[in-house]
Structures are given as structure tokens and as C-alpha cells.
Amino acid sequence: MINALRWLVFAIAALAMNFPILVTLVTSFKSARELSTNPGLWVQAPTLDNYLAVFQVSDRLNIFLYLLNSITVALIGTTLAVALALPAAYAIARGRLGERTLLPFIVNLRAVPLIIFAIPLYMMFQWLALLDTRLGLGLILSIVNLPLALVILVNAIRDLPGELDEAALMDGANRRQILLRVIAPVCRPAIVTSLIFGFITAWNEFLFGLMLTTSKAVPITVGASFFFAASGGGVQWGVASAVMVVGALPPVLLGLIMYRQISGSMTAGAVKG
Amino acid sequence: MNTQGAHSSEFRLLAMPLVLFLLVFLGFPAIVNLIYSVSDVSFETLRQPRITGLSNFAAVWNDRAFWQASWFSFRFGALTALLECALGLVLAIFLSPLIERRSWLMAILMLPLMVAPALVGLMYRLVLHEFAGPVPYYLWAWFGTSVSFLGPTSAFWTLIVVETLQWTPFALLLFYMAYRAIPTEIVEASAMDGARRWHLLWYVELPLMAPTIVVALLIRFIDGFRVFDNVYVLTGSGPGGSTASLSIYIYEAFFKQGAIGKAVAASVILFAVSFAVLYGLNFIASRRKGALR
Amino acid sequence: MGKISLRKAGKQYGTVEIIRDLDLEIADGEFVVIVGPSGCGKSTLLRMIAGLEATTSGQIVIDGHDVTAALPVERKLAMVFQSYALYPHMTVRQNMGFGLKLAKLSVGAIRAKVDAAADTLKLTPLLDRYPKELSGGQRQRVAIGRAIVREPVGFLFDEPLSNLDAALRVDMRLEIAKLHRSLGATMIYVTHDQVEAMTLADRIVVLKDGRVMQQGTPHELYENPANLFVAQFIGSPKMNILPCKRNGDGQLDLSGQGLLEMPLRSDAAPVQLGARPEHLSLVAPENGHCRGTVEAREYLGGTTSVFVRNPELGLINVSAPADIGFGIGETVGIHIDNVRLSLFDAAGAAVIASP
Ligand SMILES: Nc1ncnc2c1ncn2[C@@H]1O[C@H](COP(=O)(O)OP(=O)(O)OP(=O)(O)O)[C@@H](O)[C@H]1O
Ligand SMILES: [Mg+2]
Numbered sequence: 001m002i003n004a005l006r007w008l009v010f011a012i013a014a015l016a017m018n019f020p021i022l023v024t025l026v027t028s029f030k031s032a033r034e035l036s037t038n039p040g041l042w043v044q045a046p047t048l049d050n051y052l053a054v055f056q057v058s059d060r061l062n063i064f065l066y067l068l069n070s071i072t073v074a075l076i077g078t079t080l081a082v083a084l085a086l087p088a089a090y091a092i093a094r095g096r097l098g099e100r101t102l103l104p105f106i107v108n109l110r111a112v113p114l115i116i117f118a119i120p121l122y123m124m125f126q127w128l129a130l131l132d133t134r135l136g137l138g139l140i141l142s143i144v145n146l147p148l149a150l151v152i153l154v155n156a157i158r159d160l161p162g163e164l165d166e167a168a169l170m171d172g173a174n175r176r177q178i179l180l181r182v183i184a185p186v187c188r189p190a191i192v193t194s195l196i197f198g199f200i201t202a203w204n205e206f207l208f209g210l211m212l213t214t215s216k217a218v219p220i221t222v223g224a225s226f227f228f229a230a231s232g233g234g235v236q237w238g239v240a241s242a243v244m245v246v247g248a249l250p251p252v253l254l255g256l257i258m259y260r261q262i263s264g265s266m267t268a269g270a271v272k273g
Numbered sequence: 274m275n276t277q278g279a280h281s282s283e284f285r286l287l288a289m290p291l292v293l294f295l296l297v298f299l300g301f302p303a304i305v306n307l308i309y310s311v312s313d314v315s316f317e318t319l320r321q322p323r324i325t326g327l328s329n330f331a332a333v334w335n336d337r338a339f340w341q342a343s344w345f346s347f348r349f350g351a352l353t354a355l356l357e358c359a360l361g362l363v364l365a366i367f368l369s370p371l372i373e374r375r376s377w378l379m380a381i382l383m384l385p386l387m388v389a390p391a392l393v394g395l396m397y398r399l400v401l402h403e404f405a406g407p408v409p410y411y412l413w414a415w416f417g418t419s420v421s422f423l424g425p426t427s428a429f430w431t432l433i434v435v436e437t438l439q440w441t442p443f444a445l446l447l448f449y450m451a452y453r454a455i456p457t458e459i460v461e462a463s464a465m466d467g468a469r470r471w472h473l474l475w476y477v478e479l480p481l482m483a484p485t486i487v488v489a490l491l492i493r494f495i496d497g498f499r500v501f502d503n504v505y506v507l508t509g510s511g512p513g514g515s516t517a518s519l520s521i522y523i524y525e526a527f528f529k530q531g532a533i534g535k536a537v538a539a540s541v542i543l544f545a546v547s548f549a550v551l552y553g554l555n556f557i558a559s560r561r562k563g564a565l566r
Numbered sequence: 567m568g569k570i571s572l573r574k575a576g577k578q579y580g581t582v583e584i585i586r587d588l589d590l591e592i593a594d595g596e597f598v599v600i601v602g603p604s605g606c607g608k609s610t611l612l613r614m615i616a617g618l619e620a621t622t623s624g625q626i627v628i629d630g631h632d633v634t635a636a637l638p639v640e641r642k643l644a645m646v647f648q649s650y651a652l653y654p655h656m657t658v659r660q661n662m663g664f665g666l667k668l669a670k671l672s673v674g675a676i677r678a679k680v681d682a683a684a685d686t687l688k689l690t691p692l693l694d695r696y697p698k699e700l701s702g703g704q705r706q707r708v709a710i711g712r713a714i715v716r717e718p719v720g721f722l723f724d725e726p727l728s729n730l731d732a733a734l735r736v737d738m739r740l741e742i743a744k745l746h747r748s749l750g751a752t753m754i755y756v757t758h759d760q761v762e763a764m765t766l767a768d769r770i771v772v773l774k775d776g777r778v779m780q781q782g783t784p785h786e787l788y789e790n791p792a793n794l795f796v797a798q799f800i801g802s803p804k805m806n807i808l809p810c811k812r813n814g815d816g817q818l819d820l821s822g823q824g825l826l827e828m829p830l831r832s833d834a835a836p837v838q839l840g841a842r843p844e845h846l847s848l849v850a851p852e853n854g855h856c857r858g859t860v861e862a863r864e865y866l867g868g869t870t871s872v873f874v875r876n877p878e879l880g881l882i883n884v885s886a887p888a889d890i891g892f893g894i895g896e897t898v899g900i901h902i903d904n905v906r907l908s909l910f911d912a913a914g915a916a917v918i919a920s921p
Contacts, residue, residue, distance in 0.1 A: 003370075003371075006368055006370065006371050007371065009364070009367060010368055010371060010378060010382075013368075013382065013441075014378075014382060016438055017384075017438050017439070017441060017442060018384055018385060019400065019438070020393055020396035020397055020400050021384065021385065021388060021396065023396065023399060023400050023406075023407055024396045024399060027399060027405075039402075039404070039405050039406055039407050039409075039410040040407055040410055040411070041407055083290075084290055084291040084294055085291065087287035087288065087290065087291070088287065088288045088290075088291040088292075090284075090287055091284040091285070091288040092288070094284070095281055095283075095284025095285075095288075097281065097284045097285060097288055098288060102288065102291075104552070104555050106295075108547075108551040108552070108555070109299075111492075111547070111551055112499075112544070112547045112548070113498070113499035113519065113520050113547065114499070114501075114520075115499070115501065115520040115523045115524060115540065115543075116306070116523070116540040116541075116543050116544045116547070117299060117302050117303075117540075118524075119306070119309075119523070119533070119536055119537055119540055120302030120303070120305035120306045120537070120540075121298070121302050122527075123305060123309075123319060124301060124302055124305065126319070139298065140298070142294075143295075143298055143299065146291075174283060175283035175287060176283070176286075176287065179287065200387060203389070204388070204389035204391075204392075205389075206389060206390065206502040206505075206506075207501050207502065207520070207524075210505075211524070211528070221389045221391045221392060221502075222391075224391075224392060225391070225395060225506055228395060235398075235405075237402070237405045240395070240399065241399060244395060244396055248387075248389065248392050251387045251388065251389070252384065252387045252388060255383065255384070255386070255387030256380060256387075259379070259380045
């Protein structure tokens with residue numbers, strides 16, 4: 001009885017929270033004609049026309065470019081963040097360097113409204129000719145990713161026994177060698193987790209994409225909104241929906257993969273705690 | 274050469290790239306921010322800012338829109354944090370017996386977290402659209418009436434619901450993990466003591482989850498306070514700036530009005546307040562930790 | 567070569583002194599065991615010698631070279647950790663060869679050395695496994711193998727057997743002893759375990775609060791403890807400590823519970839008497855040096871520990887033959903072997919018994 005109630009609550013919660021995703025998915029399969037008569041949650045005559053339209057390149061809209069931009073900036077923003085965070089995390093966790101300065105500062109970055117850096121970065125990028133480039137946007141996204149990557153990696157390294165480092169010291173390794181040959185391989189799960197988290201965050205970022213790009217380096221989150229400012233005759237909702245489905249798919253798929261890791265660490269935590 | 278010294282110089286070298294990177298991409302902009310905030314500057318005179326003192330700050334201070342945006346951000350952050358955590362807590366505890374056995378249920382609930390807030394905002398343009406959107410459609414069909422969701426009177430509450438529905442899963446996930454982490458011995462011990470389900474929840478489980486609840490409230494408030502993406506694509510600054518968050522206020526001052534000085538001065542204020550509050554919170558947290566030890 | 571000297575070596579954490587002015591000379595090829603209560607600084611001392619912990623005062627000299635500030639690898643020592651600290655992502659072969667690889671030895675040379683060490687430790691069939699695929703004892707062997715391949719001048723062990731079960735511990739103990747004989751290298755070994763200390767050591771160093779309380783062969787420490795602390799720390803079960811006083815006739819007065827003939831130097835003023843359980847025996851009440859009632863018995867197979875309560879002397883542990891007839895509540899006499907006992911003065915220092 002109570003279980004039936006639980007299922008009911010779950011169904012309502014899942015429906016409510018996923019409602020926009022569901023509606024978008026459904027709408028992306030509706031023809032323009034059907035949309036004008038049937039805005040409901042059911043598709044009468046499913047069609048792929050909207051997706052074909054989305055992948056049509058015009059001089060104003062080029063989804064391939066947006067996707068390529070998003071992939072590139074997300075990869076830059078993720079790998080750079082992890083590459084910078086890993087050695088720093090090692091210095092913080094083992095050398096106890098910056099535990100009270102660098103670490104809290106970067107953690108606080110996670111909580112600061114990003115807009116406060118956006119304006120000077122815009123000007124700086126103008127001088128450096130990094131405006132509307134993938135490299136520029138990728139660099140900034142790595143700042144966005146730094147806090148989480150650093151926290152994940154510091155915690156992972158702290159969880160390793162210090163004797164591992166000491167054994168390597170006795171074996172004649174210096175700190176850099178210990179990091180590359182012992183710590184990094186052992187921390188691979190944490191590194192993968194921060195890469196995936198980072199990729200999702202970077203892919204989904206909007207503010208910097210909006211401010212720092214105009215045409216060449218526009219990411220999909222910004223590019224998707226171009227499909228709404230349609231050319232006369234109002235928004236083509238079917239096409240717009242298809243664009244959003246395409247734009248949301250990569251992080252959602254990645255998230256479902258990462259979900260396994262999260263539930264894995266959940267059970268690990270349950271066993272430990 | 275002292276071993277300890279040798280180690281710390283090796284460590285310093287390892288932390289160096291990150292520090293340099295931050296200095297270039299945050300330190301330098303921070304300085305630019307400070308200089309421009311006390312200068313008379315426009316897009317034409319970017320390279321030759323003229324120092325004019327605190328007039329930019331005065332302009333921000335006297336701008337009603339700035340205070341309106343601050344109030345919006347604060348209210349938005351507080352309300353969404355409370356709603357998300359309340360909903361998340363109830364769902365986490367109530368659904369935990371289901372999720373324990375079928376972890377894929379959590380995957381479904383977490384799905385909204387993976388979608389860009391900007392895209393979710395755009396999706397709601399469709400969901401709430403008066404002709405193409407299913408919500409007004411069903412409201413008309415069932416109740417014969419509908420609401421102008423993004424109109425002046427309801428825009429704020431619509432945004433609250435949009436934000437809450439997307440981010441409740443975050444609180445839910447955090448609470449679910451904290452709830453599962455409660456040692457079964459404690460629960461069993463209090464059951465042996467004759468505690469009722471309700472008492473168990475109130476006197477044992479919730480207090481044990483309290484730290485997580487505080488953290489979740491804090492994170493959600495911060496993210497609500499600095500909201501930009503979904504609000505920007507849904508309503509922009511809204512009718513009469515009624516839905517402008519501080520982030521949107523600064524963005525529009527800069528890009529729409531070209532009021533660089535004002536935008537930068539507002540950034541500096543936000544920067545100072547944010548860091549002051551955050552470091553204050555860190556300080557309190559570390560003091561409490563010390564007290565526990 | 568593996569002569570290790572500590573000269574007034576000290577270690578401070580902030581204002582807390584963990585090791586103070588410690589002098590220790592370890593000869594080449596010697597097996598030194600460091601024992602002491604938990605927290606006394608055994609691990610710290612070992613890690614100072616290894617170079618993992620900075621020495622804050624004094625010197626550490628290995629084979630005539632001052633290595634106080636040298637890197638761990640420059641000291642040519644190898645360490646075996648309590649948790650083994652094997653690299654989880656490397657096979658046994660890679661684990662053992664890691665140090666050699668860092669030292670840029672050729673692949674062939676590494677292979678030869680690892681194979682030789684694996685042969686000694688019977689690890690050859692396990693060379694391609696990962697640590698998680700090994701049993702505790704096998705991991706321990708790999709940790710030792712990793713230490714051997716670098717041909718260090720000395721080995722440092724920090725409670726290496728404490729994670730193993732009792733039977734395996736005996737095997738590994740014998741194996742380490744064998745290894746010491748065949749390699750002839752200096753070994754410094756930290757342990758909690760009495761038996762390990764007694765059986766392995768050429769010399770035992772007893773540490774307390776960062777100071778050496780006594781050092782000597784196991785026999786010396788057992789028979790002639792220099793002070794109350796060592797007397798109670800070495801030996802299992804623990805030595806009985808009984809209050810006593812010297813009377814006018816040169817006899818020892820056991821708090822009015824009995825008298826003991828004891829030739830003593832005229833200026834000696836013992837206040838406590840130490841007698842190991844095996845140096846006491848149970849006799850009829852009227853024949854003993856003192857008496858008491860049996861409070862508990864612990865049958866240990868070979869012997870029985872009988873706990874006798876005396877109102878003034880406290881609980882006395884007597885190691886009796888396994889089938890001893892006295893039951894709980896019975897009054898018994900205790901005979902004290904006055905040749906094997908130790909005497910301590912008010913400061914806890916040993917009093918020389920015979921002049
Ligand atoms: N990093 C540190 N900072 C301050 N004090 C420390 C530190 N490391 C160890 N100590 C202190 O130094 C003392 C000696 O520690 P050590 O680990 O050497 O003891 P031990 O004799 O090996 O004990 P055990 O038998 O339990 O292993 C302890 O009192 C410990 O609290
Ligand atoms: Mg120790």
C-alpha cells in the first residue's frame with residue numbers, strides 16, 4: 001500500500017522534473033501542421049523532418065559548427081582544468097601547500113557569480129584577440145571547472161595512504177615522478193570522474209559562451225537560442241525542439257554513464273560509513 | 274640541503290602552473306576591474322581610461338535597478354534553496370526504499386541536472402507557450418482558462434518553479450546519500466529503545482543529516498543568487514527589470530547600455546561582498562570544526 | 567657496508583619533542599630491534615633514519631657519511647612498511663623493479679635482479695600478478711622483495727608482520743631471520759611483538775618517550791633489566807613487582823608478608839622487587855616466602871598461570887606446572903628464587919643485587 005504510494009510519488013516527481021525534456025522530445029517529432037492543432041503530449045504522425053531541418057546548414061545557422069565548438073571548448077576546458085588541478089591537488093594534499101589559501105580560494109570560486117570576471121575577461125580577450133575563439137572560451141571554461149576538479153582530486157589523494165608516496169621516495173622517485181607514475185594511475189577513477197563532470201559543466205555553460213563568442217566559436221547552448229529567433233513567421237517549435245534535443249544529448253548520455261560511478265561511490269560510502 | 278625544504282620546493286613547482294594560470298586569468302581581470310571601476314570609460318576609450326574616482330560606484334548606488342536586481346537575486350536564491358531542499362528532503366526519505374533496490378530510478382530523477390540550464394529555459398519557452406505549449410493547452414482543455422506565465426504578475430513565480438524543478442534533484446541526491454550513510458546500528462539501537470518511526474526521523478535521522486542540509490541550502494542559495502542562464506533566455510530582465518538578477522543587471526549594463534563603468538563597479542561590489550561572505554562562512558565552518566575536535 | 571650512527575639525533579614537531587638527543591651505534595650486519603610502548607617514537611626514529619622525516623637536531627651518519635640532510639634514496643636504505651605500500655597499479659615484477667627503473671638500469675639488468683630476488687622469496691610464479699591478487703603473506707614478501715632488489719646497505723622494517731595472522735607471522739619471522747643471515751645486511755626492525763624482538767634481535771633497543779631506556783642482547787635485557795620500565799616491558803607475561811624494604815639484618819622485608827635472604831651492597835636501598843612468574847613457584851603455605859589466596863587460574867597448555875592475591879603485595883602471577891593442584895580460594899605459599907630476581911630503587915633504577 002505504502003509502496004504503491006511511493007511509486008505514485010516517484011512518477012509525479014519524475015514527470016514534473018523531466019517535463020520540459022519530455023515535451024521537447026515529443027515536440028521534436030511533430031510536424032509543423034500537427035503542432036498548430038495538437039500541442040499535447042502525444043504525437044499523431046511522428047516525423048524526422050525537424051531533425052533534417054536542424055542539420056541543414058545555412059549561412060545563418062550551422063549546427064555542425066556549434067557542436068564542434070562545444071566539443072572543442074569542453075575538451076579544452078576539461079583537460080586543462082584537470083591538468084592544472086592534479087599537480088596542485090598533490091601539492092595541497094601531500095605538501096600541505098596552500099591548504100589554507102589556494103584551496104579555499106578556488107573552492108570559493110565555485111560560489112562566486114561568474115559575471116564579475118566576465119567583463120574584464122571580455123576586454124582582455126579583445127586585446128589578446130581571443131574573442132570568439134574556441135581556445136579563448138576553452139581557457140575560461142577551465143576556470144569554471146577548476147573548483148570541482150581540485151576538490152575531487154585533493155580528496156582522492158588524501159584518501160591514499162602516505163606510505164605509497166614514501167615507498168616511492170625510498171625507491172628514488174622525486175615528487176614529479178611520484179605524481180605521474182604512482183598517484184595519477186592510482187587516482188584514475190577520480191580523474192575520470194572530474195573529466196566527466198567537467199565536460200558536462202563546460203558543455204552546459206552559457207554565460208561565457210554568450211559574452212565571449214559571436215559567430216566562429218559559438219557553442220551549442222548559445223547556438224540553440226539562434227533557432228528561436230526565427231526568420232519571420234514566429235518560432236518553428238519543432239525545429240527548435242530538435243535542436244535542444246541534439247544539444248542536450250551528449251551531456252545526458254555522459255551523465256547516465258557517470259551515474260554508474262556515482263552509485264558505485266554511493267555504495268562504497270555506505271559500506272565505509 | 275634539508276629534505277623537508279627540498280620537498281616543499283618540489284611541491285611549489287607542482288602548484289605553480291595553477292597559480293600562474295589564476296594570476297593571468299583572474300588576477301589580471303581583477304585589476305582591470307578595479308581600475309575601470311574608478312574610471313570614466315566607454316567602448317571607444319577602452320585603452321585610455323580616465324580616473325574619475327568613485328562616481329561609478331555612486332551611479333550604481335543610486336540606481337534603483339541595482340537594488341531591485343539585488344533584491345530579486347536574494348529572494349530568488351532564498352526561495353529556490355528552501356523549496357528545493359524541502360522537496361528534495363521529503364522525496365529522498367520517502368523514495369529511498371524504492372531507490373535502494375532500483376538505482377536506475379535515481380538516474381531518471383537526476384536527468385534534469387545533466388541538461389544545460391539555458392536549454393531548460395528555452396524548453397520552458399515551448400512548454401509555456403500560449404499556442405504551442407502543452408501546459409496552457411491542457412489548462413484550457415481541462416479548466417477553460419490559462420495563465421500568462423511569463424507576464425508581469427506571474428513571471429517571478431514561474432521562474433522560481435522552473436529553477437526548483439531543475440535543481441531539486443541535486444538536493445535529493447545529496448540527501449539520499451546522506452540518508453543512506455546513516456549507520457544502521459544507530460537506527461537499530463534507537464528502534465531497540467522503542468523509538469517510533471516519527472521520533473526516529475525527528476530525533477535521530479534529521480539531526481544526523483543536518484550538516485548535509487546546511488550545505489545543500491548554501492549551495493542552492495548561491496546558485497540561485499547568481500542565476501543567469503535560464504532567467505536570461507526565458508524573460509531576460511523582464512517587464513520593468515522585474516526579473517533581472519544581479520548577473521543580468523551587470524550583463525545588460527555592459528552589453529546593452531555600454532555603461533562599462535557602472536557594470537564594472539557593480540562587479541566589484543558583488544566581488545567584494547561575495548568573497549567577504551564566503552570567507553566569513555569558511556571561517557565559521559573551520560571554527561566549528563575546531564570546536565568539535 | 568651498513569654502519570649506521572645516530573649522534574644526538576632529535577625530532578621536534580613544533581614545540582613537542584618526539585625524539586631527544588638519541589645516540590645509537592649500529593654495526594654493519596647487525597640486527598637491531600626497536601621496541602617501546604605505542605607513541606614512544608619508534609616509527610619516527612625509523613623514518614628519520616630513512617630520510618622520510620627531517621631530523622631537527624643532531625646527526626645521522628651512514629658508513630662515515632653525514633646523511634642528515636640527504637634524500638631517502640641517497641642513503642641506500644630500503645624500507646618495508648606495515649601496510650606494505652605496494653603500488654596497486656603495477657604487477658609484482660613492476661613493483662619490485664620500480665626503483666631500478668628510476669635508477670635507469672637497463673631492462674635486462676632489472677629483469678635479472680628481479681628474477682633473482684623473486685627466486686629467493688619464492689615469488690617467481692606470482693611475478694605477473696597485481697597486489698590485489700595476492701594474499702597478505704605474499705604481499706609482505708613482495709614488499710621485502712622490492713627492498714632486496716636495490717641491494718641496500720640496510721633494511722628498515724616498521725612492524726612488518728603486524729597485519730598477518732599468527733601462523734604466517736611465525737613463518738615470515740623465520741624467513742626474515744634467514745634473509746638476514748644470507749644477505750648479511752644491517753637491519754633495523756620496529757615491533758610491538760615480544761617474541762619477534764627476542765628471536766630476531768642481535769640487540770634490542772627499548773625506547774620510551776623518545777629516549778633509549780636500555781639496549782643490549784635479548785638475554786641481557788631479560789635477565790638484567792636496567793630499570794623498572796624495561797623490566798616490565800620485556801618478558802611476557804609481565805614481571806611481578808612487589809614492594810619491599812631492606813631491614814637491619816640485611817634481609818628484604820616484603821611489606822611484613824615475608825622475609826628474603828639477599829646479599830646486597832651496603833648502600834643499596836631497593837624499594838621494589840621484580841620477579842618473573844617463571845621464577846616463582848607455588849608451595850605449601852608454611853614453606854613459602856610469602857602467601858596468599860588463589861584468585862584465578864589460566865590454563866595455557868604447557869603451564870598454568872596462577873594469580874595469587876596477597877593483601878599487601880597485590881596480585882602475583884605465578885607460572886606453575888599445567889596440572890598444579892591448587893584450586894581457587896585456596897591459600898598457597900610462594901617461593902621466590904632469589905638468584906633470578908631484580909631489585910629497583912626509588913628512582914626505578916636497577917640495584918645491583920650481589921656486591
Ligand atoms: N605529524 C606529527 N605531528 C605531531 N606529532 C606527531 C606527528 N607524527 C607523530 N607524532 C607524535 O609522535 C609520537 C611518536 O609517534 P610514532 O608514530 O613514532 O610512535 P610509534 O612508537 O611508532 O607508535 P606505534 O607503536 O603506535 O606505531 C606520537 O606521540 C605522535 O603523536
Ligand atoms: Mg609506529
